[in-house]
Amino acid sequence: MSDQLFTSMQEQFVALDEQALLKTIDEALSRGVIPADIISKGLSTGLEIVGEKFEKGEFFLPELILSGDLMKKAIEKIRPHMVSGDRISSGKVLLGTVEGDIHDLGKNIFSTVLKGDGYEVYDLGVDVPPSVFLDKAREIKPDVIGMSALISLAVSKMAETIFLLRDHGVQSKVVVGGAALTKENAKTIGADEYGFDAWQGLRIVRRQTNR
Ligand code: B12
Incomplete structure (x- = not known):
C-alpha cells in the first residue's frame, strides 16, 4: 500500500503538482508512514527523475x-513529524554548503x-566561504x-575548507x-567520513559523539 503512495508522490513530484503531492504526504503521514521513507522513497526519487529529465x-x-x-x-510539511522536541542536546553540528554551490535541499x-x-x-547556509566555516x-x-x-567544481573548495580548518588546529570531525562526493574523493580531500545520505550521516554523527 505504501508503495503505491510512494509512486503517486514521485509522479506528482515530476508533474510539479504541489496540491496533489501535499495531499498524498498528508495521507501517508496519517497512515503512519515514517518521514524518512516519505523523503527517500517518495520525494528524493521524484527529484532524481527531475534531474534526469534536466x-x-x-x-x-x-x-x-x-x-x-x-x-x-514538502519538507516543511513533514518537519513537525520529525522533530522530537525538548531533549538535552546530543552534541553540536556545524553545517553548510561550500562556496560556489547553492544547492541546499540535501543539507536541509x-x-x-x-x-x-x-x-x-548551526547552519551556515549555502555558498559558504572557507573562512566562515573556520x-x-x-x-x-x-x-x-x-x-x-552537489557541483563537481565545489569539491576543490571543500578540500580548501578542510585544509584551512586543519591548518588552524580545528579538531572537529568533518563529514561530507x-x-x-564519493567515498573515494571524500578521503582524497581529507574528510574524516562520507555520508551517502542524511541517515547514514546521522549514524556517523552518533558514532562521533559516542551515542
Ligand atoms: C534541485 C536542483 C537545483 C536547484 C537547487 C535548489 C536548492 N535549494 O537546493 C536549483 C534550480 C537552484 C539548481 C541550480 C543549479 N544546478 Co542543480 N540540480 C538540482 C537537482 C535536480 C536535484 C538536487 C537535489 O536537491 N537533490 C535532492 C537532495 C535531497 O539530494 P542531495 O542534495 O544529494 O542530498 C542527499 C545526499 O546527497 C545527502 N547529503 C547532501 N548533503 C549532505 C551533507 C552531508 C554532510 C551528509 C552527511 C549528507 C548529505 O543527504 C541527502 C538526502 O539524504 C540536481 C540533479 C540531481 N539528480 O542531483 C541538479 C544538479 C546538482 N544541478 C546541477 C547544475 C549544473 C546546476 C546549476 C549550475 C545550473 C545552472 N546552469 O545554473 C545551478 C547551480 C548554481 C550554483 N552555483 O550552485 C548539476 C551539477 C553537475 C555537476 N556535477 O557539477 C546537477 C547534477 C544536474 C545535472 N545533471 O546537470 N539546481
Whole structure:
C-alpha cells in the first residue's frame, strides 16, 4: 500500500503538482508512514527523475527551480513529524554548503534529521566561504562539521575548507556529503567520513559523539 503512495508522490513530484503531492504526504503521514521513507522513497526519487529529465533536455532551469521549491514545501510539511522536541542536546553540528554551490535541499534534510535526534545544528547556509566555516568552528567548537556539495567544481573548495580548518588546529570531525562526493574523493580531500545520505550521516554523527 505504501508503495503505491510512494509512486503517486514521485509522479506528482515530476508533474510539479504541489496540491496533489501535499495531499498524498498528508495521507501517508496519517497512515503512519515514517518521514524518512516519505523523503527517500517518495520525494528524493521524484527529484532524481527531475534531474534526469534536466540532463536529457526534457526539463529546463524553471522546472529545476520549481522542483527545489516543491521539495522545500514538502519538507516543511513533514518537519513537525520529525522533530522530537525538548531533549538535552546530543552534541553540536556545524553545517553548510561550500562556496560556489547553492544547492541546499540535501543539507536541509540532514539538518532536520539531526535536530530530530536532539543535536544543536548551526547552519551556515549555502555558498559558504572557507573562512566562515573556520570562524564559526572556532566560536562554537562543534563535535562534527558537515559540508555539502552537489557541483563537481565545489569539491576543490571543500578540500580548501578542510585544509584551512586543519591548518588552524580545528579538531572537529568533518563529514561530507552531496551528489558531488564519493567515498573515494571524500578521503582524497581529507574528510574524516562520507555520508551517502542524511541517515547514514546521522549514524556517523552518533558514532562521533559516542551515542
Ligand atoms: C534541485 C536542483 C537545483 C536547484 C537547487 C535548489 C536548492 N535549494 O537546493 C536549483 C534550480 C537552484 C539548481 C541550480 C543549479 N544546478 Co542543480 N540540480 C538540482 C537537482 C535536480 C536535484 C538536487 C537535489 O536537491 N537533490 C535532492 C537532495 C535531497 O539530494 P542531495 O542534495 O544529494 O542530498 C542527499 C545526499 O546527497 C545527502 N547529503 C547532501 N548533503 C549532505 C551533507 C552531508 C554532510 C551528509 C552527511 C549528507 C548529505 O543527504 C541527502 C538526502 O539524504 C540536481 C540533479 C540531481 N539528480 O542531483 C541538479 C544538479 C546538482 N544541478 C546541477 C547544475 C549544473 C546546476 C546549476 C549550475 C545550473 C545552472 N546552469 O545554473 C545551478 C547551480 C548554481 C550554483 N552555483 O550552485 C548539476 C551539477 C553537475 C555537476 N556535477 O557539477 C546537477 C547534477 C544536474 C545535472 N545533471 O546537470 N539546481
